[in-house]
Amino acid sequence: MQNRILLVEDEVHLQHAIKLNLELEGHQVQISGTGTDAIKIFREQKFDLVILDIMLPEMDGLMVCENIRMYDQQIPVLFLSAKNTPADRINGLKKGADDYLTKPFELEELILRINKLIERSKQIKSSNENKVPKLFKFGNNWINFENHEAQGIGGKFELTKKELMLMKLLIENKNQVVSREHILKVVWDYTVIPNTRTIDNFILALRKYFEEDPKMPEFIQSARGIGYKFTSPELKEA
Amino acid sequence: MDRARIIFIVLSIYIIAAFGWWTYAHYRNNKTIYLQQKDVLEMRCYKATFDIHGAIDQQLFDDTLGMKTFFDPNYPDLEVIFLDSFLPMDNFMVRPKLASYQELEDTYHRKLWMYITEGAVMMLLLLWGMIVIYRSFRKELFLKKMQNNFLLSITHELKTPLTAMKLYLETLLKRQVSQEQLKTIAENSLNEAHRLQDQVEKLLLSAQLDSNKYTIENQSINFSELLQEIITNFKKQNPNEQWIQSTIQDQVFIKGDPTALEMIINNLITNAIKYGGQNSTIEISLQIKGNQAVFSVGDQGPGIHEEDKKMLFNKFFRIGDENTRKTKGTGLGLFIVKHLVELHNGKISVRNNQPKGTIFDIKLQSDAE
Known part of the structure; x- marks a missing residue:
């Protein structure tokens, strides 16, 4: 490339x-x-x-x-x-x-x-x-980055490729804010960044999967005007 | 920089206060001395009275005349008054002469005036000295800043063309380029070489002007023709970018140096193009006013602040910060122009254009045929 x-x-x-x-x-x-x-x-x-x-x-x-x-x-x-x-x-x-x-x-x-x-x-x-383990646990959830499987609030399900990449990016930079531009560049591979709400929709979906109360997110938090960050009080690595 | 300024101000205030206190102390001392001398004079009256009574007891004299011959040489600043014409030796009083008081008072006032005037003069000198020091201090700071700016701009102006030329040459050595690319590379390199040459010449010229080593010829020149030629050249170089409007009076002759004059004209027009901004009009005029040839170049750029106008013709002066400069340059152009105009015994001035922009006027002695 x-x-x-x-x-x-x-x-x-x-x-x-x-x-x-x-x-x-x-x-x-x-x-x-x-x-x-x-x-x-x-x-x-x-x-x-x-x-x-x-x-x-x-x-x-x-x-x-x-x-x-x-x-x-x-x-x-x-x-x-x-x-x-x-x-x-x-x-x-x-x-x-x-x-x-x-x-x-x-x-x-x-x-x-x-x-x-x-x-x-x-x-x-x-x-x-490679830092992110294949099986990543947070709270009562886990994500298997190899076979796209995940355990969320509603039980086992499968994450789409983009959802998986977004989660991976956020977890790689845990406790750090990842800018919207950066997310679009890495996950969507945009060379030209569109003005889009795509990320917001994905974040909403991810919160529904993993958060007890999607309106008061514990793991996937917003940094107003900049982007999102992943935080977990007890980061357990499998 | 600011710390130095604060130290200077604190020191100045201290010096003025100390000097003020000194003057005041002198004034007070003077008054004390005056009052004490007055007391001494009055005490001498008691002493004299006492002495004379002693002399009377010892019968050193027996009449007022004898007493006066004894008194006057011994107490020149006092006088004796007889209060009783029948018993003068028993009823007299000693007092200071009016003139003695007068003298004390005069001395007091003279000294007072001396302290006041001397204090005032010294204070003025002190203030003047401080202002001189402050000014040179500020000038120093300013020069330092200009030097710094100059270093930045000259670094940029000399290194950029060099970098581009070197890069192009390395490219030619390293790569296979098409004929078309080769042409572009050669043209661009040549362009940069010209730019470098221009800068170097400017630097050398300004050094020559600085040390008064540059001399000009003194021949009759047709200013109108020269100007027209240069304008035509400029129009050829920038065919559609800028509008040059010119009103040139025919047959304006001056005495001077054609090369220097060309530099003056070129510099002013280049500046007008550089600072005028895109699609702005440049107005050039030449006319005879009285016995002077007046040459003006006006642009419609952002204009120049009043305080910057004063510094405009200084060596290395450039408006603003070198790090975020929109226009490139070394701050030598107008310095050179001013010197060259002055070598022609002419004058250069700058004024605001309407509605915006700047006009440079050059007045030269016309050479009437």
């Missing part, structure tokens, strides 16, 4: 040169020229990596990075900036970036770093996936 990269850079020729090279490496590149536009695009689409310039019109790259981190802790962010003092680099890394490359840079180095970052984040993702 092609990796999707968000390139935030306001210099037209640099945009062109970087995009050309990344595309020749087999990546798909989306370009954004301003900080505010970058945030908008990031929230609407699914990416595997973000390349950020620091000196940008409207909003600087550091703020963009902080903003991205509010919605997605995992995605690798690489700063590509002309600012090259140690203080600049430290600041960039502190704001949540994974790597910092100064201009002018070596093409080879940029490509290697990008590939490594993407590869590493994919490894982390898959190892996270």
